[in-house]
Amino acid sequence: MDTTTIVTKTRPSIIVENVQKTFLLRHTHSFKEAFIARIKKKKISTSFQALQDITFTIDQGESVAILGYNGSGKSTLLKLIAGVLEPDGGKILTRGRVAGLIEVGAGFHPDLSGRENVYLNAAILGMNKAEIDARFDDIVAFSEIEEFIDSEVKHYSSGMFLRLAFSVAIHVDLDILLVDEILAVGDAPFREKCRLKIRELVEQGKTMVVVSHDTKTVQDLCDRGIVIKKGVKVFDGPVAEAVEVLKHP
Amino acid sequence: MLTKTDPVDLTGFSVPGRGNGILDVFRRRYLLRLLVRKGVSTRYRNSALGWGWSYVKPLTQYFIYFFVMGIVLGRNNGIDNFAVYLLSGIIVVNLFNEAFSNATKSIVDNKALVKKIYLPREMFPIAAVIVAFVHFLPQVAVLVVVSSLVGWVPSLLELGAILLGALIVILFATGLGLIFGAVNVSYRDAQNLVEIIKMLATWGSPVLYSYDLIARVLPDWLQTLYMMNPLTSAVELFHYGFWFSTTDGGLQPPPNLVRDSLIGLLIVLAITAIGQLVFRRFERRFAQDL
Ligand SMILES: Nc1ncnc2c1ncn2[C@@H]1O[C@H](COP(=O)(O)OP(=O)(O)OP(=O)(O)O)[C@@H](O)[C@H]1O
Ligand SMILES: [Mg+2]
Numbered sequence: 001m002d003t004t005t006i007v008t009k010t011r012p013s014i015i016v017e018n019v020q021k022t023f024l025l026r027h028t029h030s031f032k033e034a035f036i037a038r039i040k041k042k043k044i045s046t047s048f049q050a051l052q053d054i055t056f057t058i059d060q061g062e063s064v065a066i067l068g069y070n071g072s073g074k075s076t077l078l079k080l081i082a083g084v085l086e087p088d089g090g091k092i093l094t095r096g097r098v099a100g101l102i103e104v105g106a107g108f109h110p111d112l113s114g115r116e117n118v119y120l121n122a123a124i125l126g127m128n129k130a131e132i133d134a135r136f137d138d139i140v141a142f143s144e145i146e147e148f149i150d151s152e153v154k155h156y157s158s159g160m161f162l163r164l165a166f167s168v169a170i171h172v173d174l175d176i177l178l179v180d181e182i183l184a185v186g187d188a189p190f191r192e193k194c195r196l197k198i199r200e201l202v203e204q205g206k207t208m209v210v211v212s213h214d215t216k217t218v219q220d221l222c223d224r225g226i227v228i229k230k231g232v233k234v235f236d237g238p239v240a241e242a243v244e245v246l247k248h249p
Numbered sequence: 250m251l252t253k254t255d256p257v258d259l260t261g262f263s264v265p266g267r268g269n270g271i272l273d274v275f276r277r278r279y280l281l282r283l284l285v286r287k288g289v290s291t292r293y294r295n296s297a298l299g300w301g302w303s304y305v306k307p308l309t310q311y312f313i314y315f316f317v318m319g320i321v322l323g324r325n326n327g328i329d330n331f332a333v334y335l336l337s338g339i340i341v342v343n344l345f346n347e348a349f350s351n352a353t354k355s356i357v358d359n360k361a362l363v364k365k366i367y368l369p370r371e372m373f374p375i376a377a378v379i380v381a382f383v384h385f386l387p388q389v390a391v392l393v394v395v396s397s398l399v400g401w402v403p404s405l406l407e408l409g410a411i412l413l414g415a416l417i418v419i420l421f422a423t424g425l426g427l428i429f430g431a432v433n434v435s436y437r438d439a440q441n442l443v444e445i446i447k448m449l450a451t452w453g454s455p456v457l458y459s460y461d462l463i464a465r466v467l468p469d470w471l472q473t474l475y476m477m478n479p480l481t482s483a484v485e486l487f488h489y490g491f492w493f494s495t496t497d498g499g500l501q502p503p504p505n506l507v508r509d510s511l512i513g514l515l516i517v518l519a520i521t522a523i524g525q526l527v528f529r530r531f532e533r534r535f536a537q538d539l
Contacts, residue, residue, distance in 0.1 A: 083266025
């Protein structure tokens with residue numbers, strides 16, 4: 001086997017192979033309920049298959065859109081890639097630092113100042129102190145909320161909050177970026193800025209997986225689209241066709 | 250696209266969400282530090298007394314116990330320097346109770362993060378235990394002042410006993426906190442069990458009375474069990490460290506304190522290891538069950 005051909009070819013960043021995800025919806029939330037259910041031979045849980053036999057590979061530097069209707073399993077798939085959830089079958093492999101922007105601002109604490117939150121969240125996303133120090137000014141500048149950076153986050157408007165959270169997330173040093181529905185942050189000028197920033201990351205060769213219902217943005221940012229319908233992959237190909245498949249199944 | 254004929258060089262790949270547990274927590278010390286700082290600084294946010302509460306609450310409890318046990322029930326006469334005896338035991342149990350219950354609640358309290366971002370989740374119980382430890386320090390300061398007033402001048406051996414006692418309590422609370430914190434995600438019953446364990450911790454170790462009194466009423470096997478309780482050893486280590494040298498020697502440390510402490514240390518190390526294993530088993534379901 002000639003390994004050099006593999007190395008020079010773009011290597012995959014994300015490998016998803018025959019992945020299954022079943023959710024157990026438990027009906028019991030205490031020892032007593034679980035015990036009684038067992039005695040009465042009632043079902044403790046019902047299962048729901050959220051993803052069925054999903055297989056694909058994403059190469060380094062590719063930007064891929066995951067499309068599908070509500071409840072089709074897109075967020076579940078991103079959480080599996082991010083390591084938040086574990087698959088029940090199949091396997092997932094990733095290469096490099098993964099930043100999952102499943103929801104920005106998940107780690108924000110309302111009682112801390114903007115500055116403290118930037119540090120906390122950047123650390124949560126995997127940065128160390130030196131890296132954050134180096135990027136702090138960029139993060140704040142990008143969010144355009146310099147004047148408020150030292151006031152408590154609970155006094156922010158929701159747009160300001162999202163700006164800061166997104167700004168932290170986008171400045172994390174990463175190889176793979178998972179974006180779930182967060183392109184709709186802030187007002188129109190800020191959205192445009194975010195879109196450009198993500199474009200920039202794509203051009204730098206970062207691997208990107210984007211979940212969005214905004215087909216226009218998706219076509220602008222991604223080259224490839226994967227359509228998921230009720231947990232099954234129904235299409236994988238150029239993004240324009242993927243959007244068509246989604247609209248006219 | 251990956252096909253079966255396409256050989257892929259798998260070096261550098263990793264399975265997302267698989268870490269090294271507690272080891273990863275210490276690899277990400279900076280985050281741990283920020284989480285502890287957050288826990289410490291937001292704890293008394295919006296309260297006028299602020300950190301004063303960490304003196305007021307234990308002191309109130311202390312005076313109630315002192316009044317009931319020392320004066321009403323007359324322990325004051327049986328135990329020399331009862332005030333110091335009581336205080337040094339109480340702060341050990343307070344540390345345990347605080348650390349253990351914080352750790353148990355930590356995963357549920359941080360559910361926004363656990364559900365959305367992959368982190369070594371052991372981070373949360375461990376940060377909770379450290380926050381409790383920070384909380385414990387002002388109480389130690391009070392104890393140092395009080396026992397100095399009655400002539401306490403620490404020797405190396407006494408300091409060693411204090412450190413060993415604190416270590417036992419911290420490991421004990423961490424191990425139990427990992428187990429209960431993990432179970433609490435699916436069964437909130439865990440939180441109520443914690444209340445019972447906290448009560449047992451207070452009354453099941455020689456804090457409010459002396460170990461020789463319990464020895465008189467318990468059958469042999471139960472007495473052995475009582476002395477094996479790592480908390481008993483930790484409390485007696487604190488008694489030895491802060492109190493014993495200030496007394497007339499009427500109440501000697503338990504005869505096998507060294508042996509029992511080492512056994513206690515082994516027990517809590519085992520519990521921490523078990524805690525880690527249980528935690529890892531349950532961890533796979535955290536994000537979906539919360
Ligand atoms: N933790 C969970 N426990 C049980 N069921 C879940 C859980 N998370 C997701 N599901 C179920 O899995 C299915 C897929 O959910 P998912 O969030 O992946 O959808 P989605 O494609 O992201 O939808 P949307 O477009 O609305 O964001 C849904 O039916 C949902 O009810
Ligand atoms: Mg979703």
